[in-house]
Amino acid sequence: MYGRGLRPLxxxxxxxxxxxxxxxxxxxxxDADQGVIQKxxxxxxPMAIVALCGFVAGGVMGAAHLSSGDxxxxxxxxxxxxxxxxxxxxxxxxxSIWARAAxxxxxxxxxxxxxxxxxxxxxxxxxxxxxxSIEDPHRQARYASAFAIxxxxxxxxxxxxxxxxxxxTHPRVLSxxxxxxxxxxxxxxxxxxxVALLFATLWKYEMASKxxxxxxxxxxxxxxxxxxxxxxxxxxxxxxxGGPVS
Amino acid sequence: xxxASALLRKDILLELRSRESxxxxxxxxxxxxxxxxxxxxxSSLAGSLAAGVLWVTLLLAGVLGxxxxxxxxxxxxxxxxxxxxxxxxxxxxxxxxxALLAFLAAVELVxxxxxxxxxxxxxxxxxxxxxxxVLVLADVGIAVVGTLVSALSVQTAARDLxxxxxxxxxxIPLLIAATGATTPLLLAGGAAPLPLRWMAILGLYDAxxxxxxxxxxxxxxxx
Amino acid sequence: xADEAAAIQLDGVGRAYGERFALRDVSVSVPSGATLGVLGxxxxxxxxLLALLATxxxxxxxxxxxxxxxxxxxxxxxxxxxxxxxxxxxxxRQLSGRENLRYHARLHGVELRRVEALLERVGxxxxxxxxxxxxxxxxxxxxxxxxxxxxEPELLLLDEPxxxxxxxxxxxxEPLIGRSTRLTRVVTGHDPxxxxxxxxxxxxxxxxxxxxxxxxxxVTPAHLGALYR
Numbered sequence: 001m002y003g004r005g006l007r008p009l010x011x012x013x014x015x016x017x018x019x020x021x022x023x024x025x026x027x028x029x030x031d032a033d034q035g036v037i038q039k040x041x042x043x044x045x046p047m048a049i050v051a052l053c054g055f056v057a058g059g060v061m062g063a064a065h066l067s068s069g070d071x072x073x074x075x076x077x078x079x080x081x082x083x084x085x086x087x088x089x090x091x092x093x094x095x096s097i098w099a100r101a102a103x104x105x106x107x108x109x110x111x112x113x114x115x116x117x118x119x120x121x122x123x124x125x126x127x128x129x130x131x132x133s134i135e136d137p138h139r140q141a142r143y144a145s146a147f148a149i150x151x152x153x154x155x156x157x158x159x160x161x162x163x164x165x166x167x168x169t170h171p172r173v174l175s176x177x178x179x180x181x182x183x184x185x186x187x188x189x190x191x192x193x194x195v196a197l198l199f200a201t202l203w204k205y206e207m208a209s210k211x212x213x214x215x216x217x218x219x220x221x222x223x224x225x226x227x228x229x230x231x232x233x234x235x236x237x238x239x240x241x242g243g244p245v246s
Numbered sequence: 247x248x249x250a251s252a253l254l255r256k257d258i259l260l261e262l263r264s265r266e267s268x269x270x271x272x273x274x275x276x277x278x279x280x281x282x283x284x285x286x287x288x289s290s291l292a293g294s295l296a297a298g299v300l301w302v303t304l305l306l307a308g309v310l311g312x313x314x315x316x317x318x319x320x321x322x323x324x325x326x327x328x329x330x331x332x333x334x335x336x337x338x339x340x341x342x343x344x345a346l347l348a349f350l351a352a353v354e355l356v357x358x359x360x361x362x363x364x365x366x367x368x369x370x371x372x373x374x375x376x377x378x379x380v381l382v383l384a385d386v387g388i389a390v391v392g393t394l395v396s397a398l399s400v401q402t403a404a405r406d407l408x409x410x411x412x413x414x415x416x417x418i419p420l421l422i423a424a425t426g427a428t429t430p431l432l433l434a435g436g437a438a439p440l441p442l443r444w445m446a447i448l449g450l451y452d453a454x455x456x457x458x459x460x461x462x463x464x465x466x467x468x469x
Numbered sequence: 470x471a472d473e474a475a476a477i478q479l480d481g482v483g484r485a486y487g488e489r490f491a492l493r494d495v496s497v498s499v500p501s502g503a504t505l506g507v508l509g510x511x512x513x514x515x516x517x518l519l520a521l522l523a524t525x526x527x528x529x530x531x532x533x534x535x536x537x538x539x540x541x542x543x544x545x546x547x548x549x550x551x552x553x554x555x556x557x558x559x560x561x562r563q564l565s566g567r568e569n570l571r572y573h574a575r576l577h578g579v580e581l582r583r584v585e586a587l588l589e590r591v592g593x594x595x596x597x598x599x600x601x602x603x604x605x606x607x608x609x610x611x612x613x614x615x616x617x618x619x620x621e622p623e624l625l626l627l628d629e630p631x632x633x634x635x636x637x638x639x640x641x642x643e644p645l646i647g648r649s650t651r652l653t654r655v656v657t658g659h660d661p662x663x664x665x666x667x668x669x670x671x672x673x674x675x676x677x678x679x680x681x682x683x684x685x686x687x688v689t690p691a692h693l694g695a696l697y698r
Contacts, residue, residue: 066462066465119415119418120415122414122415123412123415123416125411126408126411126412126415129408129411130398130399130402130408130412133402133403133408134401134402134403135403135487136486136487137487138469138485138529139401139469142465142466143398143401143402143466145465146398146462146465146466147398147412149458149461149462150394150416150458150462151416153454153458154416154419157419157450157451157454158418158419160419160447161418161419161422161423161447161451162418162419162422164422164426164443164447165422165426217488221488248575248578249575249576251575252572252575252576253576255572255575256561256564256568256572259564259568260561260563260564263563263564263600264563318561318563322557322559322560322561322562323555323557323558323559323560324559324561326525326553326555326559327559327560327573327576327616328576329524329525330523330524330525330548330551330553330559331548331549331573331576331577332545332548332549332577333576468527469525469526469527
């Protein structure tokens with residue numbers, strides 16, 4: 001079910017992403033202060049935005065699981081969070097490179113977005129260890145969903161707090177596109193769309209693969225059951241009839 | 247909440263009887279102050295450094311308490327005993343959070359004077375009421391988050407490690423706000439007024455997590 | 470059919486643990502006042518069944534009705550009416566017997582003097598102020614029985630209730646959890662012949678499935694042998 005539409009989606013993603021990157025390198029003007037390396041912004045910021053949305057979406061899906069009891073929502077939540085985490089590594093790496101190029105250090109504490117991203121990353125890095133240390137799958141799903149909800153609500157709270165902790169604010173690049181002159185803005189939006197589509201494609205792909213694996217496993221266990229059935233019921237009398245009370 | 251008070255009473259009684267958590271947390275705080283002295287090579291702290299050392303220590307001491315919060319329930323079947331009773335599951339959340347709050351308060355009764363004695367440069371008296379206000383608000387946050395994380399990690403195999411790993415990032419906004427609020431109170435040149443902005447953030451943090459805890463707790467406790 | 474008045478009604482109830490099924494397609498009907506004996510080898514699912522009846526765990530498949538209320542939706546309605554004794558005592562070892570019972574009394578909204586009355590009845594009032602961890606297994610178990618019946622339940626769920634008791638203790642607790650109470654009871658145990666003598670209905674579990682079911686009088690030694698093979 002997830003596999004349907006995957007190929008067209010993947011093609012669209014590839015087109016938009018490559019188009020966006022091309023625009024970043026050839027269409028958008030070079031930044032006066034920071035030079036060519038500023039172009040990493042077109043990857044770094046979209047990845048950050050998409051990853052954060054992914055985390056929050058994971059929380060919403062976790063809530064859907066808890067309220068409906070349907071464990072498929074937990075699977076969707078898991079995939080969203082784990083993809084966002086991987087993307088988060090990319091955010092931190094590109095952010096570090098950008099910091100080095102723009103401010104001379106491999107890490108800057110003054111960029112509130114980067115810092116709060118680090119905190120969020122540290123939190124979500126515990127998600128998988130938490131999941132895999134709980135054996136019972138039903139309980140694992142419930143606890144993971146609870147975590148996803150808590151962490152998802154934490155993301156905006158954390159950003160607010162870290163922002164407020166900065167006495168001087170650096171030129172905030174993660175501002176609305178209204179602040180960016182024409183070519184920057186358009187390129188940024190295209191790259192954002194590209195990264196978002198990439199996330200969607202990867203999510204769909206992973207869901208399709210997990211779904212298939214689960215169906216395979218269910219079929220296998222049914223086959224095993226059919227070949228070696230359990231012990232035939234032995235009854236003294238048909239079950240369900242109440243006995244005499246003496 | 248008759249059930250919550252029964253639970254709280256039981257937990258306080260257990261702690262008084264076994265003396266497992268509070269003495270360890272208090273001792274940890276004292277040791278941490280000594281370590282900070284040697285680690286920072288400073289004898290007198292003021293302002294943001296003092297606030298930072300105090301809050302980091304209290305937070306880490308809190309994490310110690312968080313690990314032990316549900317241990318008796320898990321090891322001695324207390325959770326089943328509670329689940330069998332016809333009471334709202336939230337009572338357990340409220341009781342445990344209040345218990346942790348009580349433990350934190352007990353630890354701070356020892357730790358804050360010790361801090362003033364060992365490491366703090368300026369006198370603590372002038373700003374004591376404001377400091378207490380910050381402690382109360384922040385402790386509520388630690389208690390709520392701590393109870394939530396403890397409930398989350400008590401069922402896991404690696405509970406002693408996972409608890410701190412989850413709670414520390416979650417408490418970073420609280421740390422930021424608490425130190426932000428405390429720094430003006432511990433300035434070398436004399437205490438400045440309490441910044442309401444940070445108190446508002448602390449209050450917001452407490453409210454958000456209390457709501458989250460209320461929403462999610464049932465699912466952590468029921469099977 | 471006695472179904473409407475049945476204290477316990479299970480239809481196709483199952484509970485999964487990952488890929489395994491701890492219970493699978495279990496159906497049984499227990500009328501009010503009857504005693505059901507649950508038998509089976511280790512790992513058959515007896516304890517899971519009891520926990521499910523106690524509303525401690527929820528069924529994953531099938532329909533379960535306890536005292537007329539469907540689970541898990543209306544578990545809250547039956548909780549205060551069930552008395553449960555499990556494998557491990559639900560007592561805090563650092564607290565005394567009296568403190569433990571008082572805690573449960575407050576939790577269930579029961580008057581404290583009932584605690585005193587029960588302590589007297591089972592004969593442990595003398596040692597009620599010592600921490601539970603200092604009590605012998607048999608004494609702790611008597612306390613556990615007190616805890617289970619403190620709130621005057623209508624349904625008793627007993628997992629090997631007489632396991633650690635000497636004859637005097639058995640005599641002391643019988644009026645609280647035995648047949649003479651005339652309460653609906655579900656009892657598990659490892660002594661099939663005793664179970665068959667003590668119970669009205671028998672349910673035999675094996676690998677989570679009900680392989681034996683019916684009035685105790687109809688159970689033959691052959692059935693039991695096959696169950697425990």
